[in-house]
Amino acid sequence: MFIINCPFCGEREQSEFKAGGEAHIERPKQPTELSDDEWAEYLFMRKNIKGIQFERWNHIHGCRKWFNMVRDTSNDEIKAIYKMGEKPPVK
Amino acid sequence: MKNRYSIFSLIKNAFSYHENWEKAWKDPTPKKEYDAVIVGGGGHGLATAYYLAKKHNMKNIAVVEKGWIGGGNTGRNTTIIRSNYLWDASAGLYNHALKIWEGLSQELNYNVMFSQRGVMNLAHNLQDVRDLKRRTHANRLNGIDAEYLNTEEVKKFCPIINTSPDIRYPVLGGTLQRRAGTARHDAVAWGYARGADEMGVDIIQNCEVKAIKRNGDKVEGLETTKGFIKTNKIGVVAAGHSSVIANMAGLKLPLESKPLQALVSEPVKPIIDTVVMSNAVHAYVSQSDKGELVIGAGTDDYISYSQKGSHDIVEGTLNAILELYPIFSRMRMLRQWGGIVDICPDASPIISKTSIKGLYFNCGWGTGGFKATPGSGDLFAHTIANDEPHELNAAFNINRFVSGDLVDEHGAAAVAH
DSSP states (O other), rough: OOOOETTEEEEEEGOOEEEESSSSOOOOOGGGGOOHHHHHHTTBOOOOOSSSSEEEOOTTTTTOEEEEOOOOOOTTEEEEEEESSSSSOOO | OOOOOSSSHHHHHHTTTTTHHHHHHHHOOOSSBEEEEEOOOOOOHHHHHHHHHHHOOOSSSSOOOSTTTOOGGGGTTEEEEEEOSSSHHHHHHHHHHHHHHHHHHHTTSSOOOOOBOOEEEEESSHHHHHHHHHHHHHHHHTTTTOEEHHHHHHHHHHHHHOOOTTTTSOOOOEEEEEEEEEOOOOHHHHHHHHHHHHTEEEEEEEEEEEEEETTTTTEEEETTTEEEEOOOOOOOOOOHHHHHHHHTTOBBSEEEEEEEEEEEEEEOOOOOOSSEETTTEEEEEEEETTOOEEEEEEEEOOOOSSSOOOOHHHHHHHHOOOHHHHTTOOOOOOEEEEEEEEEESSSOOEEEEOBBTTEEEEOTTTTTGGGGGHHHHHHHHHHHHHSSSTTTTTGGGTTHHHOOOOOOTTTTTOSSO
């Protein structure tokens, strides 16, 4: 359990949020031209990193807005939070 | 040949104050080269090594474990064993395991305390009732014992359940698999380790894999904290850390690793002689031989390798437990812990070859791997030895995420899964 600093609402408990998984997975621009392998890569394959991970979160029991987070998954320490569309902070 | 455990060996060793028992497994230093190396010394990994040696005559093999054997999810689960899965592929896989469980203590000469006390799944709404009845029929068609119970029969089978119609999620019925039950999880790891060691398998603890050496599309060996080990077959059974190992070989897996929690209460006199699971309220409980209630909670929804989960998950589980069993309201909880489970998008496991020759993965068991331990080891050993899957694990290949032929048990199994 940890505290998340929502960029819109401020500090709230993690239980108010929903994790949205790995961030910066781009939706295919030409879905009709994708091979099965490329679909599998987009839909299912995940980095699932132990360490610094870029991920999406939604303040589902608050402002209901999405944002991005950089978190160390080995100890749940949050390194940075940034809004959707913004460039991820460099490590 | 190891001395067999028996009443006579127990009496014999009593005369020397139990100080001269033979070690159950050796503590070898790794050889330079093995025919196969299993990464991960949990139940599944040790079972894989055991069956490789026993059924496929591969004796020059090793199990490398970064911590101590059985110290990961093998020692952290809630020990429930059942095979009442909906789909044919899953039913085949888990029932194969259940059949091995039934003779495992004899086979290993190690008491794994397998207890067929039954597993009951509760229904709390009309859809649950329909789903569970459907699953009961599906199970019977697959030769798996299954019964559907109405509310009175549920109450009769487990009298401490609150079946009052005015609770938030009333009990409308349930299914019962009488052949299901529990086993002592540590004993499973130790029993397989002892059995594998006896056949010449090297079990190497405190040996973490740091890199996988590849030559083109073939594996050549492992870089570990105890040096380089040459091998051309690597079977990875690393549960929550599967993606980490895959990454060393340049592979990506369809897995997310998340914390799953469990807790036990203070020990009390026998009060519940079966296992009761409820999917809708997400609570399941059984009682250990020591008398502790063993309670399984849910997973957190974020990726984490921290082996600790959120408090609100435990709170939600205990709320559900208390509504179903008001008798536990004054019970104190003794311990709580977390394990990291690797979850596939379809919540079914992967027991498969990969695109790299000689690299095999057994992962994705998510929240329900313990029950499959013997079957998983047997089928994975077959896959490694023959470089081809057994018919029972063919459906659980990694390629299903490309073909779309998923084994979608996620919602279908009606389990706290």
